[in-house]
Amino acid sequence: MPELPEVETTANLVRPGVEGRRVRAVEVDWLRTLGGATVEEFTRAVVGARVARVGRRAKYVRLDLERGGHAAGALLVHLRMTGRLVVTQGREPTPEWRKVSLRLDRGTLHFLDVRKFGRFTFHADPEAALAHLGPEPLGPDFTAEGLASGLRSRRRALKPLLLDQEFVAGLGNIYVDEALHRAGLHPLRSSASVRRSSAERLHAAIQDILARAIEREGSSFDTFYRTPEGKPGEYQHLFQVYGRDGQACRTCGTTIRKLVVGQRGTHVCPRCQPVPRGASRAGRS
DNA sequence: CTATGGCCCTGGTTGC
DNA sequence: TGCAACCAGGGCCATA
Numbered sequence: 001m002p003e004l005p006e007v008e009t010t011a012n013l014v015r016p017g018v019e020g021r022r023v024r025a026v027e028v029d030w031l032r033t034l035g036g037a038t039v040e041e042f043t044r045a046v047v048g049a050r051v052a053r054v055g056r057r058a059k060y061v062r063l064d065l066e067r068g069g070h071a072a073g074a075l076l077v078h079l080r081m082t083g084r085l086v087v088t089q090g091r092e093p094t095p096e097w098r099k100v101s102l103r104l105d106r107g108t109l110h111f112l113d114v115r116k117f118g119r120f121t122f123h124a125d126p127e128a129a130l131a132h133l134g135p136e137p138l139g140p141d142f143t144a145e146g147l148a149s150g151l152r153s154r155r156r157a158l159k160p161l162l163l164d165q166e167f168v169a170g171l172g173n174i175y176v177d178e179a180l181h182r183a184g185l186h187p188l189r190s191s192a193s194v195r196r197s198s199a200e201r202l203h204a205a206i207q208d209i210l211a212r213a214i215e216r217e218g219s220s221f222d223t224f225y226r227t228p229e230g231k232p233g234e235y236q237h238l239f240q241v242y243g244r245d246g247q248a249c250r251t252c253g254t255t256i257r258k259l260v261v262g263q264r265g266t267h268v269c270p271r272c273q274p275v276p277r278g279a280s281r282a283g284r285s
Numbered sequence: 286c287t288a289t290g291g292c293c294c295t296g297g298t299t300g301c
Numbered sequence: 302t303g304c305a306a307c308c309a310g311g312g313c314c315a316t317a
Contacts, residue, residue, distance in 0.1 A: 001309080001310065001311080002311095003311095032293085059311080078311085078312085079311095080310080080311055080312075081294085081309075081310055081311070082294090082295085082296090113294095114294080114295060114296065115293085115294045115295055115296085115309090115310090116293075116294050116295080117293065117294065117310080117311070117312085118311095119312095154286085154287090155286080155287075156286090156287065156288085157287095157288090160287090160288085163311085165311090165312085172310090172311070173309095173310070173311085262288080262289085263289080263290075263310080264309095264310070264311095265308095265309075265310085
């Protein structure tokens, strides 16, 4: 559930404590977190490297490594549902639910993950590992024209298509529901049927909602997501539909309904987002 | 190409 | 009060 705004916030907040630091040692409590590498392989790839840069691509926090001033692969951290990154200093105790730690020449980067779905993986060729991802929704490659033609060229329900990281990278369940509501589009609406004007509204909604969520350091929808400073995000107070099942739509007063679309809890305002005729009937309340 | 369903996980919530 | 059942869900995979 950490989506683009939460991942961006995480990268921004751990950056000062990590960028420029050298990895002295690693600790691994849960092997699957390494995504298939052995502890020995992971250790060899990471220990002795310097973290040259902390960034974000899609829902990944990316840590670029260097050795002797030359690129030496990257770590890709995917928070999935309950992953968190935190930096501790001195002899602060190891935080609860720690799965992987990088002991740095100053401080320690910890990856915490209650549900163990997250990944903390090394890639010698990070570009190849990220090659399948679609455009960044806040980047120059994500245009209204591109979105409109992308929707037209597919025949999928809007919600699963927007969740597809190959189509556009970084959206998850919460922000898709919010963006579709803002654009007045039903999640089961066929992508091919979306008119140009609606595609433009959807494009604007995605960009505006993500930007505002980043400003507020993401959303804390459950007890797990916290910024690396330990604070909850603030965007959840601005949710229009997500988690508002049974409450009144802030736009029109109609009761918000919860459906299931593609196995995902999905929130709609029946009036703002009219049910499309002929939509695949995947959704039920 | 598109859709569906299972799997991985465990803390918090719900129902009896 | 106690406890079992259920729920959340991103990405990946197999199947239709």
